[in-house]
Amino acid sequence: MTRTNLFVDVVLSALSIVKGLMVTLTNALRPRVTRNHPFQKTPIPEVWRGRLVHLRGEDGRLRCTACLACQKACPSHAIPTIQGDDKKGKEKRAQVYVWDASRCLFCGLCVEACPFDAIRLTREYSIVGEDRADLIFDLNRLLGPAEGETA
């Protein structure tokens, strides 16, 4: 490389860096896009596929009739146990319902399969526990709000 070429190259290189720094400067003056998690909560859309809840009908009873449609639809056996009471047909209600969050893929196929609109995936995304047993939810921990209330 001749001396003039080298000089041109150095000048052009320096200019490219100045050009880049201008971009950095404009971005430094833009408003901040990050949030101070966990003190500042990120808005989560209504359709978010988070923790599973059971819904109650207008009469305050569970909507789930233990028909096992969700269990059959689940690709990863995240709903291992469902048992109903001994009533028949539409009167039947779930007594035992286990959801294993550690196996769940959060695909929402169970919600789609439910013919009674009895389960829903909520906006609660932070499902944590101190051991594995904390991630296995029984019916008491799956009870959602009564009709009319928001999740």
Next chain:
Amino acid sequence: MTTGLTPTEHITLNMGPQHPSTHGVLRLELELEGEVIVACRPIIGYLHRGIEKMAEARTYPQVLPYTDRLDYLSSSSNNMAYVQAVEKLLGLEVPERAKYLRVISLELNRIASHLVFLATFANDLGATTVFLYGMRERELIMDLFSMWAGARLTQSWIRIGGVGADIPDGFVDQALAFCRLMPKRLDEYDRILTGNRIFRARTEGVGILPPELGVNYGASGPTLRGSGVEFDVRRAEPYEVYGDLDFEVVTRPTCDCMGRYLVRMQEMRQSVRILEQCLKRLPEGEVRAKVPRVIRPPEGEAYGRVESPRGEFACYVVSDGSPRPARVRFRAPSFYHLSVLPRMLQGWKVGDAVAILGSIDIVLGEVDR
């Protein structure tokens, strides 16, 4: 009399599996002569989950969430390839609106994936600032996905027969706003990175992939188009509504890291173009065809292929008439790019290995499956 020089000994260097620029759990066994790579053996399988085998034990709709976990940076193209194969088996006609929504999802995912490429490639080469910018813009796409599908990465939103649900109110406006913003941001990336002297020195003429070699090894996507081969599944065998859309297949003749990088940068602009057309033309109507509750395709086999951000992603499904597929096989573009990598690395220095590996943009989730 001795010259004082002793013959150099080859040493073996393990790059990975816990190396930040191997983009996942990949191990490269590099054989070095001094600082020059003489041989490279990619060792894969650290992320093997047996998804192809698991698919045989699940019903057709149940396989779908697993396809998300192949190429996790662009789950909708995986969904699309699988769904395309199953729909061919069923002979299912998808509503027009669903086709447009699918293309919107695919192209948004392409931009998101290329932004991750841009971010990590720049970061590997020392430009950490660009990493932050790339991730910032990607977050806008993630917001769009979460308001539509309720998930950021594992969407499973392209379903057998259409899409999971219609787009929510305000989606089109928000997406159009993104389309207006994105070209400006791409200009910014060009100013900070593409023209940068250091970046150019590290990418121009580095990691040559001759077009014949690429074709022979089965490379596809931006990796092959960076070597001047005009091959794009969207153009070669249009699926959904790609046949009606106006876009260019970007190629670069340089065959080097810079060429592959520039192809991806231009592709993002083309994706924005496709998105704008789709969002403006979006027809009204149903988003999901009538699908039986239990899907039992007739005996046979089908092959679905899509242009994923990495290349030709394809899915081969064999049905024996039961509700579960007899065999599902995925063609992952990254696997073929990883096979040609040893040829591309030969003769380059260890420092270039990071640039070359970054430029083929692999995702180990789809390599190991």
